Amino acid sequence: MTKPKIVILGAGYGGIITSKSLEKLLKSGEADVTLINKHDYHYLTTQLHKTGVGTAADRQIAMSIPELINPAKTRFLKAAVSSVDIHSQGVHLEGGETVTYDYLLIALGFEVETFGIPGVKENAFKIRSFRSTKIIYHQIVKQFNLYKQDYDPSRLTFVVAGGGFTGIEMLGELADGLPKLCKEHDIPFEKIRIIGIEAAPSVIPFFPKQSIEYTQEVLEKRNIEVITATKILECTPEKVLLENNLEIPTRTLIWSCGVKGNTIVHKWGLPIEKGKIPVDSYLRVKNSKNIFSIGDCSLFMKDEKNALPPTAQVALQQAPVCAKNIVASIRGESLKTFEYHHKGSVASIGLMAAVGKVGNFRLSGMFGAFMKQVIEARYLFNLGGPSLIIKQHFGVSREQV
Ligand code: FAD
Secondary structure, eight states, X not given: OOOOEEEEEOOSHHHHHHHHHHHHHSOTTSOEEEEEESSSEEEOGGGHHHHHHTOSOHXXXXXXXXXXXXXXXXXXXXXXXXXXXXXXXXXXXXXXXXXXXXXXXXOOOEEEOOTTOTTHHHHSEEOSSHHHHHHHHHHHXXXXXXXXXXXXGGGGEEEEEOOSHHHHHHHHHHHHHHHHHHHHHTOOGGGOEEEEEOSSSSSSTTSOHHHHHHHHHHHHHTTEEEEOSOOEEEEOSSEEEESTTOXXXXXXXXXXXXXXXXXXXXXXXXXXXXTBEEBOTTSBBTTOSSEXXXXXXXXXXXXXXXXXXXXXXXXXXXHHHHHHHHHHHHHTOOOOOOOOOOOEEEEESSSSOEEEXXXXXXXXXXXXXXXXXXXXXXXXXXXXXXXXXXHXXXXXXXXXO
């Protein structure tokens, strides 16, 4: 009898943890597992703001996928998926190869939402991937170098669009990282402007009043200018145009105004709702028995009206359940219903401050920042054990520990 073929698309939080769970759950020789990702590294999306400002070493954010998986149990293919044929059960890769599956997991993550605002797609810098945030870092350094030639202040003005969690994390990181970068590049830090723009009346509007006030206070103390209740109307390579005839001359608009599901899945003949792949309570794509989807590209309704948000926390809770259900499907056993338990959320504002809520506790200050680090370390521990934490923080190869 031929072994069932499990194919996982995407090695972000959802995909990599599912493949690690399958390594534990499957008996030797029970199934062939192939993990496909367009890069050969897995990156910590929740830490990408650090790559953008250069406050973390690359190895702390991106790690080799072949080193994270067990090659005896999981085959890794570095390739970009171009389409899936659900009738012939084939995944087509850029370059022409086709990989067939019996069970498919689609965990292809998110795309940046630009809401069709003119010039944003072309000119704004996106916090989307390891590569896109490296581009932000190079943009900052490039503007520093050009400033030394023309002394144009717009080159030293860094604007972050969006005052949600990602936006304030980016603002805090700029305030943390730019003084050192300025020193390295001989730029007077006092000439730097860091500006946050938010359309809602306050930053993190979905949080309690005390958290909002605390966040505003921290941003103010760090000389970050925050413009609220103001929409961005257009972005050009030289400026950002806002409501009320405001404009900010800048070469660097960093966009963090929201995400949508990866639109690549729209043309594959799968059901699509709210731009995402709707799944049932077992994480199977609606009307399908052998295709699963988790994370930001999927739509899981927690009740009749509300879907789960696109967060790492959701993807990470879905992954082990999804792995169990794939194995149960192969074995003809009953499937487990996915239940989400919200554990809280914390956003850093630079290294020494954070804001959020865990359980019933409102977090802020250094304790919040410490909790944020604990959450990240816990993920690394689950992914690769203590040796991965040591490697990430001290740059030691896993074989040495
Ligand atoms: P992803 O992690 O995006 O993984 C998708 C993978 O698919 C990637 O590896 C990508 O390279 C690959 N891929 C995409 N297209 C293709 C293709 N065509 N072919 C092959 N491979 C492909 N959530 C939290 O819970 N807490 C936080 O503190 C938090 N902070 C965040 C901070 C930032 C800056 C950002 C951007 C997001 C943050 N989030 C946070 C949200 C969280 O990162 C996402 O919800 C999470 O990454 C979703 O996981 P995923 O597995 O669905 O997708």
